[in-house]
Amino acid sequence: MLNRLIAGTLPLLPKRFVWLFSRSYIAGETVDDAMAACTDLNAAGIKTTIDILGEFIRNMDEAKKNCEEYLALIDVAQRHGIDGNYSVKPTMFGLLIDAESCYGHLREIVARAAGHGNFIRIDMEDSGCVDLELDVFRRLKTEFPENVGLVLQAYLRRTRDDLKALMDLHTPSVPLNFRLCKGIYAEPGRIAYQRRDEINAHFLQDLEFMFQNGVYPGIATHDRALVDGALALIDRYQVARDGYEFQMLYGVTPELRRTIIEAGHTMRVYVPYGRHWFGYSTRRLKENPKIVNSILKSILLKK
Template sequence: MSLFNLLVSKTIMHIPGPLVGFFARGYIAGEQLDDAVRVARELNGQGIMATIDVLGEFITNLDQARGFKEECLRILQTIDAEGLDANLSLKPTQMGLLLDRDQALANIREIVARAADLNSFVRIDMEDISCTDATLDFYRTLREEFPGHVGVVLQSYLRRTPADIIALSDAPMNFRLCKGIYNEPRTAAWKDPYVINRNYTRCLERIFAAGGYVGIATHDEKLVFEALRLIEKLGLEPDRYEFQMLLGVDEELRRIIVDAGHRMRVYVPYGESWLPYSRRRLKENPSIAEHALRQMLGMRKV
């Protein structure tokens, strides 16, 4: 890690919001749904799918959950009305998971039911370890009620993930596989980046072997290589997987993957709660800030 990146990762939680916003502005569609629609349409024009997410998590009252539920319903309706090649991502805690588990499930069920009516799809995001069991339980319940219209996220840094794949392999599976970004205890999560990558490949192999559909969510070229190796080895058709990346991150690698004939989906976040998201992403990937600074100064990376 460069000295600049180390400095960003250590100080990002204390950097003023406007400065964070400057560095992160290329990685968030904007504050309104119209901004996300505009970006999704641009991506579709490049042969890239989108998943739209309204930012916000760990709410403090159920009125907020109702607001997020209504916004998610509006996103689904807008995707349909605009004819976008896009789906919806949501977080269980913005639906009230940590306040009222039954109400959170009811909120998500209403959203997934609407997605099924529109022949659309909802991805249930994974948050920190306190939410893992409930999130997987929600997915198991809703995939039975609305098969083909709901998926969930798995994180390769969690020690439990290979076992979770086996436990969920008793029915058709649809996963987004990512590394994970929350600071979990060593008892729950691998800490060595090499091991996390090895576990990612192990999980990907396990999903493919079980016949699951997977969104290969990574910007790590080593993992892209391993995924392509497995796809070629197993002779998988493009309808068995897609690659997924964050908006604005490594667009060159994104283009390479698309030009090679693979499906790509880009995560398009929007909303007024952009600051916590931006801080977390910059802490996870401080090279975003370095890239933005180089663009501002007209510098090329050497």
């Protein structure tokens, strides 16, 4: 109840105050802020994936601007020698307005990254976007086998079937590269598992499927039980160190992150930045009031 109240009230508060809640998990407003955050992370032996905050847009002019911003970001980050790749949300490029133009923008972004030998991860958004995002991924993966990956959400009832169906794109020389996460959107029970134990069980089953089939997973979680479960699977399947990576969000559970790095595993941090941090933060909080707790904890423990 209290979380819901705080999450609902935040959008009404002065931006400066909301920044107190947001600053620990957003790199800043500008590309320079993102470069500074990534440089620090790289210096600590952590790879990055950079995300420009945005999401839902009103028209295709905004989609074009977002595309240009990503193209510029890629050039800047490559110039800075950042050890990291990029994450994109297709709705920022008009997925729900004009799917074909959206595909055109994403293709341009993947082509730019590919030109630098780099990689674009397509984030998975809410359940209304899943079919469209699978389709975009399929087309891009066919043209740029080494330069594009997707996110799969363990809470979706359909995910195992999606995973199996995507295996036709897999080859041992260029494995599929999927980030596996729990899923952040509020989805109804007919679409998504609701209980934590169910979601966690499916997360580990999906991960096991990936290891059994040679898929490269980005194990995206801050849940210690899942990290331990993933480590047990890595051990059971004797997965080489370059056959997977762990991923975490910027500013979240730095202690757990440190123990994973110190044990010699690859870690990548998701670095969001951009002018739209306010809408992004308040929307995320409203969607999932439970993270108020986590955010408060991370502010209190960090400062």
